[in-house]
Structure formats: C-alpha cells, structure tokens
Amino acid sequence: MNIDSIQNGVVIDHITAGLGMRLYELLDLASLDASIALIKNVNSKKMGKKDIIKIDANIELNLDVIGFVDPDATVNIIKDGVLVDKRCIDMPQTLTNVIKCKNPRCITSCEQELDHIFKLTDKEGKVYRCIYCETKA
Ligand code: ZN
Numbered sequence: 729m730n731i732d733s734i735q736n737g738v739v740i741d742h743i744t745a746g747l748g749m750r751l752y753e754l755l756d757l758a759s760l761d762a763s764i765a766l767i768k769n770v771n772s773k774k775m776g777k778k779d780i781i782k783i784d785a786n787i788e789l790n791l792d793v794i795g796f797v798d799p800d801a802t803v804n805i806i807k808d809g810v811l812v813d814k815r816c817i818d819m820p821q822t823l824t825n826v827i828k829c830k831n832p833r834c835i836t837s838c839e840q841e842l843d844h845i846f847k848l849t850d851k852e853g854k855v856y857r858c859i860y861c862e863t864k865a
Pocket of ligand 1: 830831835836858859860861863
C-alpha cells in the first residue's frame with residue numbers, strides 16, 4: 729500500500745502523538761482484513777508531532793471510540809482518491825462496550841452479559857465513570 733495515496737478508505741489525522749496505538753487497539757483494527765498503516769510521530773506544523781492511521785478500506789469507524797481516545801483527531805473519508813468527507817470528533821456522552829470497568833467488585837465483573845457503559849461526567853477533565861459503580865475509566 730502506498731500510504732500517501734489511499735483511493736478508497738479512511739484517514740484518521742491529527743491524532744495526538746502517542747495515542748495512535750491506543751486508538752488502533754480500541755478500534756480493534758487488528759481484526760480488519762484491510763491494509764492499515766499506523767504512522768507515529770509525524771512532524772506537524774500545528775501540533776509538533778502527531779500520529780496518523782490510514783485504512784485502505786471503506787469501513788464505518790466507531791466515532792465514539794475516537795472521541796474518547798482523542799477528540800482532537802479528524803476523520804477523513806476518501807473515495808476514488810478524493811477527500812469527500814471530513815468529520816470533526818466530539819467527546820461522546822456515553823461509551824458502550826468500548827472499555828471495561830476495572831473495579832473487581834463492580835456488577836459488570838460478575839454479570840458477564842451486562843453492557844459496559846460509561847458516562848462523561850466531567851468534560852473539562854475528560855472523566856468517564858462506570859454507570860454502575862461510578863469508578864473512573
Ligand atoms: Zn463499574
């Protein structure tokens with residue numbers, strides 16, 4: 729794959745340097761049967777350093793995951809070599825089954841079928857809390 733010219737796919741740009749790998753893991757990109765490039769520490773005029781993820785496939789990404797990991801990232805949709813859509817990301821109000829509660833006494837630890845749901849409780853501090861036990865994410 730020529731990482732500079734995706735014909736049809738998605739480019740997640742302006743990822744805060746160091747967060748690209750976390751995003752790659754939480755988006756579960758390893759399970760995709762597509763060419764994916766994670767480029768770390770790219771020089772950026774605006775940000776100093778940034779990470780970029782390029783996915784050579786037209787897939788629907790979970791924007792909530794991106795907003796949780798890095799609300800400053802941008803998502804570019806490319807079709808036939810042309811940028812057709814640019815999406816700005818916002819922090820999601822709720823996160824469902826993206827992260828798991830770390831509290832061993834949380835009800836989600838014993839009730840396996842429960843959804844893991846976190847709510848944004850402090851937008852400034854980027855704090856998410858488990859809706860069952862209020863443990864911080
Ligand atoms: Zn919990």
